[in-house]
Amino acid sequence: MKTFCILSAFALVGTCATTKYTAKIDNLKNSIKITDSALVINYSNTITALELKKELYTFASDSFEGREVGTKGQKLAAAFLRDYYIEEKIASPLGNSVYYQNIPASFFSNGIGASENVWAYIEGAEKPEELIIISAHLDHLGIDDNGDIFNGADDDGSGTVAIMEIAQAFKKAKEEGHGPKRSILFLHLTGEEIGKQGSDYYSKHPVFPLENTIVNLNIDMIGRIDDIHKDNPNYIYLIGADRLSKELHYLSEKVNNAFTKMDLDYRYNAENDKNHYYTRSDHYNFAINGIPVIFYFNGEHADYHKATDTPDKIDYQLLQNRTRLIFATAWQIVNQEHTLVVDEENELLLN
Numbered sequence: 001m002k003t004f005c006i007l008s009a010f011a012l013v014g015t016c017a018t019t020k021y022t023a024k025i026d027n028l029k030n031s032i033k034i035t036d037s038a039l040v041i042n043y044s045n046t047i048t049a050l051e052l053k054k055e056l057y058t059f060a061s062d063s064f065e066g067r068e069v070g071t072k073g074q075k076l077a078a079a080f081l082r083d084y085y086i087e088e089k090i091a092s093p094l095g096n097s098v099y100y101q102n103i104p105a106s107f108f109s110n111g112i113g114a115s116e117n118v119w120a121y122i123e124g125a126e127k128p129e130e131l132i133i134i135s136a137h138l139d140h141l142g143i144d145d146n147g148d149i150f151n152g153a154d155d156d157g158s159g160t161v162a163i164m165e166i167a168q169a170f171k172k173a174k175e176e177g178h179g180p181k182r183s184i185l186f187l188h189l190t191g192e193e194i195g196k197q198g199s200d201y202y203s204k205h206p207v208f209p210l211e212n213t214i215v216n217l218n219i220d221m222i223g224r225i226d227d228i229h230k231d232n233p234n235y236i237y238l239i240g241a242d243r244l245s246k247e248l249h250y251l252s253e254k255v256n257n258a259f260t261k262m263d264l265d266y267r268y269n270a271e272n273d274k275n276h277y278y279t280r281s282d283h284y285n286f287a288i289n290g291i292p293v294i295f296y297f298n299g300e301h302a303d304y305h306k307a308t309d310t311p312d313k314i315d316y317q318l319l320q321n322r323t324r325l326i327f328a329t330a331w332q333i334v335n336q337e338h339t340l341v342v343d344e345e346n347e348l349l350l351n
């Protein structure tokens with residue numbers, strides 16, 4: 001009988017703690033108000049499968065020779081992105097015509113030549129010092145000894161063209177009087193395939209202070225369907241969203257429920273996941289600096305890191321929907337009233 005009473009007391013404490021935590025989460029969910037629904041839909045609709053396809057067939061073409069860091073093909077890819085932002089009249093973050101963050105050869109090992117990150121910027125109207133970074137890597141694996149070109153259409157041509165379209169949508173919104181409250185850096189990173197070197201360099205030489213960088217949305221492979229989802233392709237893996245900011249996780253879910261209604265698959269976000277994807281792409285260099293991240297990813301497939309990762313195998317409708325999800329998430333973060341909260345400040349780490 002006594003034992004039973006003690007167990008009851010423990011159970012009661014446990015229930016109270018859980019109730020308190022559940023209440024906190026409910027408060028947090030309720031504090032997130034979807035902003036500008038009509039505008040989000042309007043500008044999301046400018047992101048189209050057709051445009052993504054057009055850009056990807058160029059970016060992942062043989063003429064860029066697999067975009068291996070430091071090579072001619074990679075520099076052609078960088079120039080292609082720079083020329084796009086000039087054409088779209090999207091500024092450099094430096095306020096001049098310099099769209100490259102040059103990385104000297106001395107930063108790399110193994111005789112790799114100098115390379116460059118490519119960046120573009122839209123300044124916020126109300127809180128310009130607060131920055132979100134949307135990133136994808138521009139480099140890939142080059143050409144092998146047989147002369148096979150690794151086009152990297154999914155890895156990471158898909159993320160690259162997604163950023164181009166997102167930037168264009170935000171630019172159009174700004175031109176029509178709906179510019180973001182906070183600032184956005186569109187960051188095309190080099191050297192991801194040789195160990196996240198471009199993001200490592202950026203995090204050591206940020207164009208704006210990392211303390212003011214409130215989130216990184218990193219995109220690496222969002223144009224394909226993996227075996228797990230071949231019967232249910234309206235999905236995307238999200239990794240990292242709740243690690244540093246529970247608000248980011250719930251905000252992302254709310255945005256998806258409001259607009260894109262994709263199956264958000266979190267299996268690779270598990271802390272004990274054997275693939276360690278949380279550490280394996282550029283977002284990790286932001287996360288280790290305390291910046292909340294979401295890594296958008298379609299999972300691996302038979303053409304992963306093979307010369308057969310070509311643009312004809314991309315599902316462009318799906319790429320469009322995933323890009324729209326990322327755009328809508330970014331819109332919410334840059335335009336909501338309050339600044340995204342990192343967990344140390346709202347005590348939600350205590351679960």
Ligand SMILES: [Zn+2]
Nearest residue numbers: 155156220221
């Ligand atoms: Zn990649």
